[in-house]
Amino acid sequence: MKHYLSGAAAAVILMGGLGMAWADEVVVVKPADQIVVQPEQETVVREYVKKEPLASVNLLGVELKLGSQVPDKVVLREVPNVKYRVAVINDQTVLVDPDTHEIVEVLH
Numbered sequence: 317m318k319h320y321l322s323g324a325a326a327a328v329i330l331m332g333g334l335g336m337a338w339a340d341e342v343v344v345v346k347p348a349d350q351i352v353v354q355p356e357q358e359t360v361v362r363e364y365v366k367k368e369p370l371a372s373v374n375l376l377g378v379e380l381k382l383g384s385q386v387p388d389k390v391v392l393r394e395v396p397n398v399k400y401r402v403a404v405i406n407d408q409t410v411l412v413d414p415d416t417h418e419i420v421e422v423l424h
Contacts, residue, residue, distance in 0.1 A: 353400070353411060353420060353421040357398050357399075357400070357411075358421070358423060360395060360396075360397060360398055361395050361398060361400075361402055361409070361411060361423065362409075362423065364395045364396070364398075364402070365402065365404075365409055368393075370393060370402065370403065370404040370409075371404065372404040372405065372406065372407045373390050373391075373403065373404065373405050373406075374405075374406055375387065375390070375405055375406060378405065378406070380405060380406060380408050380410060380419060380422050381419065381422065382418075382419055382420065382421070382422070383418055383419065384418065384419045385416070385417050385418055385419075386403060386405065386410070386412050386417045386418070386419060387417075388417065390403050390405065391403065392412050392414060392417075398411075400412060400413060400414065400420055400421070401413075401414045408422055408423075408424075409422075409423040410422050410423070411423070
């Protein structure tokens with residue numbers, strides 16, 4: 317029985333060591349389609365919205381998070397020198413990819 321426990325303990329240690337070796341090789345890769353909005357762009361958008369206030373569109377059932385699609389009926393305003401468009405939905409300013417209508421940033 318003592319011998320069996322030693323073998324089981326060795327197996328656990330070996331498996332733990334393999335897990336550690338595997339964990340050392342894991343690399344976290346950012347998805348290619350993940351969009352990063354530069355702080356400079358956020359600043360430009362915030363200043364634009366202050367100068368040119370946008371009316372908020374109230375949409376029931378639309379969750380304002382990254383990747384959510386904005387309905388086509390929402391007018392997206394172009395911001396000078398910024399790739400993305402801006403809209404105010406449910407009193408939240410969002411940046412939207414004009415091609416996909418997906419939210420790329422929710423400004424707080």
